[in-house]
Amino acid sequence: MADGTYVVYVCFNYICKDIETPVPALSQCYVITDSEGNLKIDGGAVENTEISAYTDELKSDEDVKELTAKVQKANDDAQANDPALAAFLAGLGEETNTSTQAGEGATLTVTEDCNVRAAADGEAEIIGGYSAGTEVTKTGEEGEWIQIDYEGETGYIHNSLLE
Structure with missing residues (x-):
């Protein structure tokens, strides 16, 4: 990729409505350096086929696989320890209008x-x-x-x- 661009993996927890247990999650961002030297997340990068192909390639890197597995295990553990969380997450996307x-x-x-x-x-x-x-x-x-x-x-x- 171009100089001054980065693929960043962000680990965070989010909270579901009426559920106390935080949900571990992982997000991937494409970061660029603007003309003034500031780092900014490029939200439109997913529409660029070259960048998308590159970020897809990174998923097979050992360190990315390890990070993904670590966050997935934390997510699985959170759901195993909180049946209400597991039920809530299992129901996502099922709610109809x-x-x-x-x-x-x-x-x-x-x-x-x-x-x-x-x-x-x-x-x-x-x-x-x-x-x-x-x-x-x-x-x-x-x-x-x-x-x-x-x-x-x-x-x-x-x-x-x-x-």
Whole structure:
């Protein structure tokens, strides 16, 4: 790689909501030196195929394998010692959007200020909007969009903005 660039492995613990046991984790960052000599994480490096190939190669280095195994063991131990943590982590990605599970006629709550669109498309005409906390009635669903009645018109709100 170029002079002044580095691949950095960061070991840290994160906390899951309502779980006391910290979760050991490992992250890989690509660091560059800017024109003023400051080191900065390059978040766009993952999109560079040359850099991605290089960082993938590093995964086979013995020291990287050892570090990965050490962090994985700490993570496994944390889960073995805290069944609540293990259950929480096992359930990640399984939660589904409650707005899509709700049937027609269900009352949903807007989770943040949002636009109401004329069609189930993020580029569709905006016909209005709601503030967080507003309750709406689901009249249908189209893909990731929840259909509602907005002032006598059919409107759509993205399902991620409703619960």
